[in-house]
Amino acid sequence: MKLCLSSSLGVMLFAAAACHANEALFQDDFKGKLGGGWSWVREDTKGWRVTERGLEIRVQPGNMWGPANNAKNVLVRNAPNPATDEIEVSVSVINQPTEQYEQVDLVWYYDDSHMVKLGQELVDGKLSIVMGGEENDKTRTIAIIPLKSFSVQLRLSKTANRIHGQFRTPDAETWQEAGECDLPVHGTPKVSLQCYQGPANVEHWARITEFRIRRLNK
Numbered sequence: 001m002k003l004c005l006s007s008s009l010g011v012m013l014f015a016a017a018a019c020h021a022n023e024a025l026f027q028d029d030f031k032g033k034l035g036g037g038w039s040w041v042r043e044d045t046k047g048w049r050v051t052e053r054g055l056e057i058r059v060q061p062g063n064m065w066g067p068a069n070n071a072k073n074v075l076v077r078n079a080p081n082p083a084t085d086e087i088e089v090s091v092s093v094i095n096q097p098t099e100q101y102e103q104v105d106l107v108w109y110y111d112d113s114h115m116v117k118l119g120q121e122l123v124d125g126k127l128s129i130v131m132g133g134e135e136n137d138k139t140r141t142i143a144i145i146p147l148k149s150f151s152v153q154l155r156l157s158k159t160a161n162r163i164h165g166q167f168r169t170p171d172a173e174t175w176q177e178a179g180e181c182d183l184p185v186h187g188t189p190k191v192s193l194q195c196y197q198g199p200a201n202v203e204h205w206a207r208i209t210e211f212r213i214r215r216l217n218k
Contacts, residue, residue: 023215025080025087030055030209041074041112048073054209059095059102059198067137069112071196076109079158079189079213086216089191090155095206097122101197103130104206106154108163109192113137114184117194118154118165120147131165135184142179157216161185 028035030050040048047058055075062071080087093104097120105119114135121130123144129152131142142165149169157164165178183189191213195206 024212025215026077026211026213028211030211037077038075039077041076042070042072044072048075054207055193056205056207057104057193057195059097059104059195059204059206061198061200062196063101064105064112064115064117064194064196065101065132065134066139067113069137071194073195074112075193076190077192079108079191080215087158088155088212088214088216089158090153090210090212090214091193091208092151092153092210093120093206093208094151095120095195095204096150097127097198097204098202099197099199100124102199102204103195103197104208105192105194106156107192107194108156108158108183109190110184110186110188114186115192116156116163116165116181116183118156118167118178119194120150120152120154129167129178131178131181133181133184135186140181142181145176145178153210158183159216 049056057073060072064071091106095104103119103121105117107115107117109115116133118131121128127147129145129147133140151170153168155166161183163183164180166175168175198204
């Protein structure tokens with residue numbers, strides 16, 4: 001009996017530790033409304049909506065890659081403590097791009113000139129996963145990877161001043177590596193959702209669901 005109790009207690013303690021190590025800090029499924037803590041940069045109220053299907057943002061002209069910094073409806077929220085936490089951020093996105101560099105991104109964001117992005121993007125006519133970093137408006141492409149699905153999950157994991165990108169399509173059981181890089185640390189970090197380089201005369205609405213932030217501390 002003592003052995004049985006001891007084993008049960010050990011299982012409980014292990015489960016509790018695992019739960020703490022992957023603690024959910026925030027989640028938003030965008031069901032009918034935005035969760036608390038979000039704010040918009042260059043908001044266009046007619047260019048976004050929240051329905052029972054999720055958050056939908058019109059992919060309009062504009063750019064965040066390099067010095068233009070004029071994309072509309074950049075959605076941001078504060079990131080957890082960057083000094084002490086290992087953080088994982090993930091989201092699901094759907095878009096059917098037709099324009100060169102039309103994209104929907106999950107972004108570790110400091111300001112319009114300092115960020116790391118991971119997203120679904122049309123590059124030279126090919127649907128792709130693109131990861132890139134920007135510091136003082138100077139850009140660096142980390143990866144361009146062929147993508148076969150308009151629907152994809154994106155995941156960024158931050159440890160100290162490094163960030164790691166992965167993605168997964170609906171038919172995949174495991175995450176695929178995109179790349180990693182140093183963070184262009186510049187002030188207070190935020191997490192951002194960005195949609196831009198869309199057509200001016202045709203409405204493309206990206207759908208965003210299943211936003212999660214987790215703490216991955218040991």
